[in-house]
Amino acid sequence: MEDMTVLLQYLQKEAEQRRRDDDRRRAEEAEQRRDDDRRRAEEAEIRRQEFATFMATLTPLPPSSPPNGTQQPTQHNKPVIKPPHPLQADATFQQFRDWRRHWQDYSVMTDLSTMSLTKQHIQLRTCLGPEILHILQYRLQLPQDDSTPMEEVLNILDKYFKAQTNEAL
The missing domain is CATH 1.10.1200 (Non-ribosomal Peptide Synthetase Peptidyl Carrier Protein; Chain A)
Structure with a gap:
């Protein structure tokens, strides 16, 4: 009978240890997912900023009107360089x-x-x-x-x- 009690206590301790290990593993995985999500969000924001910066370099600013009616010398505007039309999947x-x-x-x-x-x-x-x-x-x-x-x-x-x-x- 005493052997059964010892065996039951051992099995309970094993089950408790497994539960603690599972809880710890789940917490680590959740933390890893949060870190991955944060990293992806930061990378997406960097890409958005790079794209906005790039688009700003392609779009010429409209000429502003000179103050008090004075004229500024004409500037040579850079030609707008248009990208190729979007390539479609059904193209030959x-x-x-x-x-x-x-x-x-x-x-x-x-x-x-x-x-x-x-x-x-x-x-x-x-x-x-x-x-x-x-x-x-x-x-x-x-x-x-x-x-x-x-x-x-x-x-x-x-x-x-x-x-x-x-x-x-």
């Missing part, structure tokens, strides 16, 4: 090649190569339709961390559109 290979040529021209004109890789990816995403973004992320498994070089992303798209053309034949 030829349309993709035309789009890519426009993208490369745009990239050179805006000195995109001197910007951070994150800013380059932001610019690229503004020139891709939602279906293409979905295809890049889920079908072609392109990482979302903006670490892939721009040329590699364009080559992945190139292969995708070539494969689409070959399937249609």
Whole structure:
């Protein structure tokens, strides 16, 4: 009988220890999720700020009227450089090649190569339709961390559109 009591006490202590371990593990996981959520929110805010800064550099400010009717010398406004139209998923290979040529021209004109890789990816995403973004992320498994070089992303798209053309034949 005494052996049974000792066994029951042992099992109760084991169960208590497991519960404490489970509670501690759940608390650590919850803390990790909170940290991850905070980090993601901070990264999203940084991206929003970078995008706003980038857009501000592309949009020329309207000329302000001079005070007291005095005239200011005319300034040479920079030409507005328009990005290529958004690339759609149903584009043909030829349309993709035309789009890519426009993208490369745009990239050179805006000195995109001197910007951070994150800013380059932001610019690229503004020139891709939602279906293409979905295809890049889920079908072609392109990482979302903006670490892939721009040329590699364009080559992945190139292969995708070539494969689409070959399937249609």
